[in-house]
Amino acid sequence: MRLLHLAVSNFRNIGSLRMEPGERFNLFYGLNGQGKTNLLEAIYLLGSPRSFRTSRLPELIKHGERMSQVQGAVESAGIRNKINIMLETTGRRVDIDGKGVKRASDLHGRLNAVVFSPDDTSMVKMGPEARRRYLDRAVYTGDIGYLYCWHDYHRILKQRNHLLKCSDKTGLDIWTEKLAEAGGEVVERRLSFVAELDNKLRRHYATIADDNETSRISYQPEGVQSTKREPIREELLELFKRHESSDERYGTTTAGPHRDDLTLLLDDRHLKAFGSQGQQKSFVLALKMAEMDNLQEIFGEPPLLLLDDMSSELDVRRNHNLMEFLAARDIQVFVTTTQRSPALLDNDSHRAVFRMEGGNLTFEGK
Ligand code: ATP
Ligand code: MG
Numbered sequence: 001m002r003l004l005h006l007a008v009s010n011f012r013n014i015g016s017l018r019m020e021p022g023e024r025f026n027l028f029y030g031l032n033g034q035g036k037t038n039l040l041e042a043i044y045l046l047g048s049p050r051s052f053r054t055s056r057l058p059e060l061i062k063h064g065e066r067m068s069q070v071q072g073a074v075e076s077a078g079i080r081n082k083i084n085i086m087l088e089t090t091g092r093r094v095d096i097d098g099k100g101v102k103r104a105s106d107l108h109g110r111l112n113a114v115v116f117s118p119d120d121t122s123m124v125k126m127g128p129e130a131r132r133r134y135l136d137r138a139v140y141t142g143d144i145g146y147l148y149c150w151h152d153y154h155r156i157l158k159q160r161n162h163l164l165k166c167s168d169k170t171g172l173d174i175w176t177e178k179l180a181e182a183g184g185e186v187v188e189r190r191l192s193f194v195a196e197l198d199n200k201l202r203r204h205y206a207t208i209a210d211d212n213e214t215s216r217i218s219y220q221p222e223g224v225q226s227t228k229r230e231p232i233r234e235e236l237l238e239l240f241k242r243h244e245s246s247d248e249r250y251g252t253t254t255a256g257p258h259r260d261d262l263t264l265l266l267d268d269r270h271l272k273a274f275g276s277q278g279q280q281k282s283f284v285l286a287l288k289m290a291e292m293d294n295l296q297e298i299f300g301e302p303p304l305l306l307l308d309d310m311s312s313e314l315d316v317r318r319n320h321n322l323m324e325f326l327a328a329r330d331i332q333v334f335v336t337t338t339q340r341s342p343a344l345l346d347n348d349s350h351r352a353v354f355r356m357e358g359g360n361l362t363f364e365g366k
Contacts, residue, residue, distance in 0.1 A: 001074065001075065001076045001110075001111055001112055001299075001301055001302070001303060001304060001332065002023065002074065002075040002076075002332050003021050003043060003046070003072055003073075003074055003111060003304065003332065004020070004021075004072075004073040004074065004075055004080070005018075005019075005020055005021075005072065005073040006018070006019050006020075006021065006042070006043065006046075006070075006071070006072050006073075007069075007070075007071040007072075008039070008042045008069070008070050008071075009068065009069045010061060010062040010065040010067065010068040010069065011038065011041075011042050011060055011061070011062060011068045011069070011070060011087075012035065012038040012041070012042075012060055012062060012359075013034075013035045013038055013062065013358070013359040014035050014038055014039065014042070014062070014359040015062065015359055015360075017039070017359070017360070017361050019354065019361055019363070021332070021334070021352060022350060022351060022352030022366065023332060023350060024331075024332060024333065024350035024351065025333050025335065025350055025351035025352070026332075026333065026334045026335065026351070026352050026354065027335050027336075027337065027340075027351060027352070027353045027354065028040075028334065028335065028336045028337075028354050028355075028356050028361070029336070029337050029338065029339060029340045029353070029354075029355060029356070030336075030338070030355055030356035030357055031338060031357075032338065034356045034357050034358060034359070035356050035358070035359040036308075036309075036336035036356045037053070037117070037308055037309070037336060038359070039334075039336075039356065039361070040115065040117075040306045040308055040334060040336060041053055041060070042070045043072070043113065043304070043306060043334060044113050044115060044306060045060075045070055045085055046070055046072040046074065046083050046085060046110075046111050047074075047083075047107065047110060047111030047112055047113055047304075048107075048113070048141070049104040049107070049147065050137070052115045052117070052137070053119075057087055057091070057092055058087070058089045060087055061087055061088070061089065066088065066089070067086060067087060067088045068086070068087040068088075069084070069085065069086050069087070070084075070085045070087075071083065071084045071085070072111065074110055074111045076109065076110050076111065076112075076299070076301065077299075077300065077301065081096055081097055081110055082095075082096070082097050082098070083095070083096055083107070083110060083111065084096075084098075094106070094107055096110070104144060104147055105144045108144040109144075109299055111304065112141060112295050112299060112303035112304065113303050113304040113305070113306050114141075114288050114291050114292050114295070114303050114304070114305055114306070115288075115306045115307075115308065116284070116285060116288045116305070116306070116307050116308065116313065117306075117307075117308035117309060117313075118308065118309050118312060118313060120134070120284050120288070121280060121281050121284050121313065123284070124264060124271055124272055124275070124280045124283065124284065125272060125280075128259070128260070128261035128262075131261055131262040131264075132258075132260065132261065132262070134262070135190060135193075135194070135219070135262055136150060138193065138197070138291055139189055139190060139193045141291075141295065141303075142193070142294060142295055142298045142299075143189060143193070143298075145189070146186075146189045146193075149182060149185040149186055149189065150186055152182045152185075153179070153182040153183055153185075153186050153257065153258070154258070156175060156178045156179045156182050157179060157253055157256075157258055159175055160172070160175040160176065160179055160253055161251070161252045161253055163175060164247055164248055164250075164251045164252060164253070165251040165252075169248070172244075176237065176240045176241070176244075177237065179236070179240060179253070179256070180233050180234075180236040180237040180240060181233055183232070183233070183236045183256055183257045184229045184230065184232040184233030184236060185229055186257045187221045187224055187232045187236070187257050187260075188227070188228060188229040188232055190219055190221070190257075190260075191219060191221070191227050192227070193294075194217060194218065194219040194262070196294055197217055197287065197290050197291065197294060198216060198217050198218065200289075200290035200293050200294060201215050201216070201217055201286055201287060201290045202214060202215055202216070204285075204286035204287075204289040204290050204293075204325070205282060205283060205286035207286075207289075207321055207324070207325065208282050208285050208286050208289065208318055208321045208322065208325070209278075209279065209282035209283075209286070209318075209321075210317065210321065211279070211282070213266050213267045213279075214265075214266070214267055214268075215264075215265070215266055215283055215286060216263075216264075216265040216266075216268075217262060217263070217264055217265075217287065218262070218263045218265070219260065219262055219263070220260075220263065221257060221260045222239065222255055222256070222259065222260060223235055223236065223238065223239030223242075223255065224236065224239075236256065236257075239255055239256065240253070240255070240256065242255075243255045264283060266279060266283065271283055278315070281313060281314075281318070282318060285313075285314075285318065285322065288305075289322075289325055292305065292329075292331070296329070301330070302329050302330060302331045303331075304331070304332050304333070304334065305326070305331050305332075305333045305334070306334045307333060307334065307335045307336070308336050309336055309337070309338075310335050310336065310337045311337045311338055311339060336356075340353070340355075350366075351366060352365075352366055353365060353366070
């Protein structure tokens with residue numbers, strides 16, 4: 001997949017910007033607060049229904065403006081498309097080759113991107129919500145059907161929680177059953193994704209960290225032992241029934257897939273409690289590499305890699321190991337740093353360098 005051309009207007013601090021990225025490595029350097037991450041966010045938005053930084057799209061519109069636009073010429077599976085994203089305070093519109101599209105699935109797979117940023121590393125230390133958010137995003141990037149069943153699940157959850165707060169709880173059983181049904185699909189898809197990722201993770205961790213420790217990621221949904229949708233549905237129904245009285249007491253659904261967590265292990269010990277900072281970074285980077293390979297298997301070509309704030313994320317050794325990974329794959333990479341010449345990309349002739357200053361981008365050469 002390739003981004004061939006990009007035009008951005010009124011997006012965060014970027015007033016107006018046009019660029020032609022290089023085919024392989026693109027470096028955006030600039031001081032703090034100049035708009036480097038904003039640019040990655042704009043690129044990401046061309047292929048994804050959500051930003052990787054916020055769930056509130058209006059935040060993306062430049063202060064004082066009414067709308068924002070991101071346009072990209074992209075290539076996937078040998079086909080070129082023009083994607084046009086228009087953001088207004090009321091929502092977003094997407095055109096592909098001049099035709100409006102309604103469903104997220106129409107955009108899906110035209111420009112896949114994996115982001116690695118400082119925020120990702122902190123998911124190891126943070127609570128379950130951060131890891132769930134990571135998991136949900138990673139699953140729907142490869143499997144858009146997941147996004148729909150995830151939305152269904154949360155819509156039903158909202159209804160059930162609303163009813164739990166009412167004095168008249170007529171119909172609770174029906175909502176509980178619907179929730180178990182939608183939950184069965186959510187959990188089944190998460191389980192199969194995590195199993196795939198876990199297979200790939202070990203090799204990448206060993207590569208990136210030069211480390212013999214065994215890395216593992218696992219997902220053990222509460223109250224669920226099965227891996228197939230129907231038995232999962234039954235187990236979830238059981239779980240919801242078991243918690244019904246506490247749900248009524250608290251006025252909310254206290255257990256279920258919306259509360260689940262991911263377990264990250266290094267040599268069978270919890271990464272969160274026992275991993276060093278370097279090990280945690282390597283682990284998350286290895287997860288991203290596994291995700292990239294997974295997407296390559298699904299779509300037949302690798303996604304873009306958006307590597308944010310590389311200077312703070314990667315030391316010399318990890319840079320080197322990541323470069324070897326990238327060199328072996330035909331990946332278009334967008335890197336941001338605060339310095340013009342990080343060790344990464346130094347010897348690579350296929351790179352384009354851009355300077356970002358106050359939302360303005362200047363091409364500085366190859
Ligand atoms: P760092 O190196 O610190 O990560 P950066 O170059 O990645 O910096 P960005 O996060 O891309 O910086 O941009 C931050 C700037 O964008 C801030 O000055 C912020 O005030 C500005 N900004 C964010 N949202 C908007 C918006 N909606 N309208 C205008 N400016 C915005
Ligand atoms: Mg930044």
